[in-house]
Amino acid sequence: MITNLVIFAFLVGLLTGAVLVGAHSWARSLGLLMNWWKWLLSSFWYFLLLFLLFTAFTIIGEGEVAAGLKTLGFSVVLLVILGAGLARLLLTDRRRPES
Amino acid sequence: MKEKPDKKEQPCSRREFFKVGGAVAAGLQLGAVAGAGLAAGKDPSTHSGWQHLGDNTQFVDRSKLIRKGPAFHIVGEPTRTLRHESAFERQGIIMKNMQQYKDMINSFDAGEERIEGRGNMEAPDPPQGPMKYPPMDAFEEPMLSWYKDRPDLYEADKVRMEEIMPRRARDSETYKEYYTLINAWSGSWSTREPITEPPEVSDFKIGQGRKIGDPMPFKSPAHASRLIKKVAHHFGATMVGITTIEPDWHYDFGLRGSRDKGSYKIPEHWKYVIAFGIPHQWEQANSNPNMASSFDAYSRSTIAARRLETFIKSLGYPARRHSPMDGYDLIGVPYLVKAGLGEQGRHGIAITPETGANFRSAYITTNLEMEIDQPIDFGVEKFCEHCQICADLCPSGSISRAPNNHEMNHRGYRHWEINQTTCYNFWMQSLGGMGCRICLIACPYSRKANWLHTMARKADTADPTLAVAKSLTYLQKSIFDAPEAQDFLPPPDGEYANFREPPEWLDVQNYLDIEARPPRKDRMP
Numbered sequence: 001m002i003t004n005l006v007i008f009a010f011l012v013g014l015l016t017g018a019v020l021v022g023a024h025s026w027a028r029s030l031g032l033l034m035n036w037w038k039w040l041l042s043s044f045w046y047f048l049l050l051f052l053l054f055t056a057f058t059i060i061g062e063g064e065v066a067a068g069l070k071t072l073g074f075s076v077v078l079l080v081i082l083g084a085g086l087a088r089l090l091l092t093d094r095r096r097p098e099s
Numbered sequence: 100m101k102e103k104p105d106k107k108e109q110p111c112s113r114r115e116f117f118k119v120g121g122a123v124a125a126g127l128q129l130g131a132v133a134g135a136g137l138a139a140g141k142d143p144s145t146h147s148g149w150q151h152l153g154d155n156t157q158f159v160d161r162s163k164l165i166r167k168g169p170a171f172h173i174v175g176e177p178t179r180t181l182r183h184e185s186a187f188e189r190q191g192i193i194m195k196n197m198q199q200y201k202d203m204i205n206s207f208d209a210g211e212e213r214i215e216g217r218g219n220m221e222a223p224d225p226p227q228g229p230m231k232y233p234p235m236d237a238f239e240e241p242m243l244s245w246y247k248d249r250p251d252l253y254e255a256d257k258v259r260m261e262e263i264m265p266r267r268a269r270d271s272e273t274y275k276e277y278y279t280l281i282n283a284w285s286g287s288w289s290t291r292e293p294i295t296e297p298p299e300v301s302d303f304k305i306g307q308g309r310k311i312g313d314p315m316p317f318k319s320p321a322h323a324s325r326l327i328k329k330v331a332h333h334f335g336a337t338m339v340g341i342t343t344i345e346p347d348w349h350y351d352f353g354l355r356g357s358r359d360k361g362s363y364k365i366p367e368h369w370k371y372v373i374a375f376g377i378p379h380q381w382e383q384a385n386s387n388p389n390m391a392s393s394f395d396a397y398s399r400s401t402i403a404a405r406r407l408e409t410f411i412k413s414l415g416y417p418a419r420r421h422s423p424m425d426g427y428d429l430i431g432v433p434y435l436v437k438a439g440l441g442e443q444g445r446h447g448i449a450i451t452p453e454t455g456a457n458f459r460s461a462y463i464t465t466n467l468e469m470e471i472d473q474p475i476d477f478g479v480e481k482f483c484e485h486c487q488i489c490a491d492l493c494p495s496g497s498i499s500r501a502p503n504n505h506e507m508n509h510r511g512y513r514h515w516e517i518n519q520t521t522c523y524n525f526w527m528q529s530l531g532g533m534g535c536r537i538c539l540i541a542c543p544y545s546r547k548a549n550w551l552h553t554m555a556r557k558a559d560t561a562d563p564t565l566a567v568a569k570s571l572t573y574l575q576k577s578i579f580d581a582p583e584a585q586d587f588l589p590p591p592d593g594e595y596a597n598f599r600e601p602p603e604w605l606d607v608q609n610y611l612d613i614e615a616r617p618p619r620k621d622r623m624p
Contacts, residue, residue: 059551
C-alpha cells in the first residue's frame with residue numbers, strides 16, 4: 001500500500017512538473033503578463049479542479065454514483081464560472097502573443 | 100528575445116513541445132486523480148472500524164476529547180429497568196398470556212432466553228389462525244399498571260401480535276427463496292454458549308468447571324488497563340474502554356444463571372466494566388434493513404467477550420461477559436459513554452469516533468483493578484440536535500424529533516430516548532436477517548473512513564460554531580439519495596426497500612439455481 005502511494009505520488013509529481021512547464025510556455029505564447037498573484041490564482045483554480053474531481057470520483061467509488069455525478073456537475077459549473085473570471089483577468093492585459 | 104533564424108525551420112520548437120507536453124500532462128493528471136478518487140472510494144480498508152487490527156489499541160487519541168462533568172446528568176430519582184419495560188423482554192410475558200402461544204411447544208420467551216444466558220433470540224413465527232391479543236385486564240401487576248399508564252404501548256403491542264407478526268410470517272414464506280443467502284449468513288453467526296450459574300459461581304470458574312487460580316499481581320492499574328486493552332483488541336475489539344460499575348445501569352430482574360428471577364443486588368466482585376465494540380460487515384450493513392443482519396457483529400463481539408473473559412479468569416480474577424449472544428445483566432449504552440468510547444446519539448445508541456453508530460458492543464464485569472477512562476466530547480450532542488437524519492429515515496417514527504434532550508428524564512437520567520416498542524414492531528416487519536439497523540448506518544458519523552469523510556468528521560469536531568455540521572448535514576440530505584422512511588415498510592405502505600442496494604454476494608440470482616421473486620420488482624435486480 002505504502003509502495004503504491006509512493007509510486008503514485010512520484011508520478012503525479014512528475015506530471016505536475018510537466019504541467020507547470022507547459023503552463024509557462026502557454027502563458028508566453030499567449031502573451032500573458034503573469035505575476036505572482038496571477039500564478040497563485042491560476043494554481044488555485046487548477047488544484048480546485050483536481051480536488052473536486054478527486055472528491056466526485058471518491059464518492060462514485062463508494063458506490064454513491066448519483067451523489068458523485070451531482071458533485072461532478074456542481075464542480076463543472078463552479079469551475080466554468082471561476083475559469084471564465086480567471087481567463088478574463090488574464091487576457092485583458094497582455095502583450096502581442098509570441099509566435 | 101530574438102529567435103535564431105534557423106529555429107523557424109524546426110518542425111517542432113521547444114516551446115511547442117512544452118505546450119503540448121503540459122497539456123498532455125494535465126490530461127494525464129486529471130485522469131490519475133479521477134482514478135485515485137475511485138480507488139479511494141472503493142478501498143475496503145476504509146470500511147469504518149475495519150481499517151486495521153494492528154498494535155494500536157484504538158484509532159483515535161481520546162486524550163484531546165475528554166469532557167468535564169459526568170457521563171449523564173441525573174435529573175430525577177434513578178431507577179433500574181423492570182422486565183416489562185423492555186419491549187424484547189415483554190414479549191415473553193405477552194406470549195404466556197396469549198392462548199395461541201400457550202399451545203405451542205417450546206414457546207418463545209425472550210426474557211427466559213436472556214435469563215438463561217441465551218441472549219437475543221429471534222421470535223418464532225406465530226401459530227396458524229387468527230391472533231387475539233388479550234384485554235389489558237388479563238395482564239398481572241406490575242405490567243397491568245404500566246399498561247394503564249402507557250395505553251399507546253398496549254396498542255402497539257397489540258398491533259405487533261395481531262397484525263405485524265402474522266404478516267411477517269406470511270411474507271417470509273412468500274419470499275423465502277429471495278432471502279436465502281441473507282438468512283444463511285445471519286443464522287451462521289448465531290452461536291450460543293449459555294451462562295447457567297449465578298455470578299458468585301460462574302464468574303469464578305474457568306474451562307470445564309475448574310476454579311480460577313490466585314490473582315496475578317499487576318505492576319499498577321495502568322499496566323492492567325493497557326494490557327487488557329491490547330488483548331481485547333487482538334481478540335477482535337475495534338475500540339475498548341474501561342470504567343467503574345454503576346448499579347443503576349443494571350436490570351432489576353433475571354440475573355443470568357440465578358434461579359431467583361426477581362430483583363438482585365449487584366455482586367460485590369463487579370467493580371469494573373470493560374466495554375468494547377466491533378462494527379458490522381460494511382456492505383451488508385448498508386443494505387439494511389432487509390438484506391442485512393445484526394448477528395455478524397453480535398457474534399464477533401460475543402466471541403471477543405468470551406475470549407477476554409477467559410483471559411481475565413486465567414489471570415485469577417473473576418469475570419463475566421455481557422454480550423449479544425450470551426445475554427446481558429447490564430444496559431450497554433451508558434457504559435459505552437462513561438468508558439469514553441463515544442457519545443449517545445439521537446437514535447439512543449452510542450456514536451464513536453472510529454465507527455460512528457455502526458458497531459455492536461459487549462462488556463466484561465470484573466474486580467481486576469484498572470485505570471479507568473473518561474467520557475469524551477467530539478461534538479455529537481450538538482450535531483444530533485440539528486441533524487435528525489436518523490429520525491427522518493426511521494420507518495417506525497421511533498426516534499424523537501425534539502430539538503434537544505434537555506426535557507427528557509429516563510429513569511432519572513437526562514438522555515435521548517427512543518420508542519423501543521414501535522422500534523421493535525418494525526423489526527417484526529422486516530424480512531431477511533430481521534431487525535432494523537437503518538439508524539446505525541444512516542448516521543453521518545457512520546460514513547466510510549476514507550479521506551473525504553475523515554476530513555469532514557475532523558472539521559466538524561474542531562468547529563465550535565456548528566457551521567461545518569450544518570453544511571455537512573445539508574450536503575448529506577441534498578446530495579446522497581436514500582429511500583423515504585415509508586419505503587422500508589411492507590406493502591401496501593412501502594416496498595421492503597433497503598438503504599442501499601445489497602452486495603452481489605447476497606443476491607441469490609448470482610449464485611443459486613433457484614427461482615427467487617424479489618418483493619420490489621421495480622428496484623431490485
